[in-house]
Amino acid sequence: MNQKIVPIIVLSGFLGSGKTTLLTKMIEYYKSAGRRPAVIMNELGDVNLDGAYVGAEIPMEEMLSGCICCTMRGDAALAVKQLVDEHDPDVILIEATGAANPTEIVDALTEASLYMPAELRQLMTVVDGPNLLEFAAKGKGRTYRLMKEQIRCASLLLLNKVDLLSSGDKDQVMQLIEETGTKAPVIETVACEIELSKWLEDKGQTWHNHRENADPLQLESGELSGIDQGHHTHAHSSHEHMMVVTHYLQQPLNSEKFDQFIRSLPENVYRGKGIVRFSDTTGGLYLFQYAYRETDYMAIEPQGELSEVVVLIGEGLHSKQLIAGIENCI
Numbered sequence: 001m002n003q004k005i006v007p008i009i010v011l012s013g014f015l016g017s018g019k020t021t022l023l024t025k026m027i028e029y030y031k032s033a034g035r036r037p038a039v040i041m042n043e044l045g046d047v048n049l050d051g052a053y054v055g056a057e058i059p060m061e062e063m064l065s066g067c068i069c070c071t072m073r074g075d076a077a078l079a080v081k082q083l084v085d086e087h088d089p090d091v092i093l094i095e096a097t098g099a100a101n102p103t104e105i106v107d108a109l110t111e112a113s114l115y116m117p118a119e120l121r122q123l124m125t126v127v128d129g130p131n132l133l134e135f136a137a138k139g140k141g142r143t144y145r146l147m148k149e150q151i152r153c154a155s156l157l158l159l160n161k162v163d164l165l166s167s168g169d170k171d172q173v174m175q176l177i178e179e180t181g182t183k184a185p186v187i188e189t190v191a192c193e194i195e196l197s198k199w200l201e202d203k204g205q206t207w208h209n210h211r212e213n214a215d216p217l218q219l220e221s222g223e224l225s226g227i228d229q230g231h232h233t234h235a236h237s238s239h240e241h242m243m244v245v246t247h248y249l250q251q252p253l254n255s256e257k258f259d260q261f262i263r264s265l266p267e268n269v270y271r272g273k274g275i276v277r278f279s280d281t282t283g284g285l286y287l288f289q290y291a292y293r294e295t296d297y298m299a300i301e302p303q304g305e306l307s308e309v310v311v312l313i314g315e316g317l318h319s320k321q322l323i324a325g326i327e328n329c330i
């Protein structure tokens, strides 16, 4: 009798590119096809705000406060095993952090597939079109190298946020993508809208099959996915690269002051998200998103208690200043 092999799909892409947007669409796709997806979510900070987008009925493993290149190797395999043993899912979707170097994830999952009935089928990278263009223009820093590595690893690329690109910009982004040497198909999207039936039904093709004609992957350096939790620095070569500032709120915020604070965040803050309450609106809790200088607020009605919190992610952040800025919005 053939043993069931659980397909694994990894969603990669820079901070705020649209991975959770894609994840929720994939979950809906599988559910409406009568299949049971399970999810692994990895967050740099110690709160999983994106988990709010995944229905409570979906089995989920969280990997929090994670330096993915350290924790992913062991923890991802363990999380996969736990989901397979406890929930017997039809597919496992892994949302990596935006700072993750997917080469490490591929390594970990390839190794794990040797001893458990699960296999990496696709690695989809969501490319934040306008952000890639901006980083390319700024020069060749570590973050830009990380973005390129995320593209090179992919078996499928979504060029997302094309609503924010002119046709000239789009051509430029396409050229940048080509320059990475990827052979993966590139689909232009707004809000990660793709024909999922076409791209998810791969008839057993593995990630390795998809990438047969692509250049072999090599780690460019150990510095790609560094993470610093502010006070805590890993012993790896350069983990001072990305930082997370997590600030829990004791009081509601003034909506205008907070919006102004978010809009005037320095360029080295790449991503913001959180759950906030405002003193000057009638509503309850809002989930706020800040990515590529766009802000979005969504009213939420959580089932249980939720902490009010602001999470900011970027490079070389001045945590004290940022926290004072948030407190000034009260």
Ligand SMILES: Nc1nc2c(ncn2[C@@H]2O[C@H](COP(=O)(O)OP(=O)(O)OP(=O)(O)O)[C@@H](O)[C@H]2O)c(=O)[nH]1
Pocket: 013, 014, 015, 016, 017, 018, 019, 020, 021, 022, 050, 097, 098, 160, 161, 162, 163, 164, 189, 190, 191, 192, 271, 289, 290, 291, 294, 295, 296
């Ligand atoms: N303008 C525009 N905004 C988009 C598009 N796709 C997603 N967004 C917005 O971008 C923000 C970030 O989207 P997410 O799906 O949370 O991104 P993510 O990659 O999961 O973010 P992290 O996991 O925090 O790295 C949200 O406010 C989305 O609504 C798009 O095609 N165009």
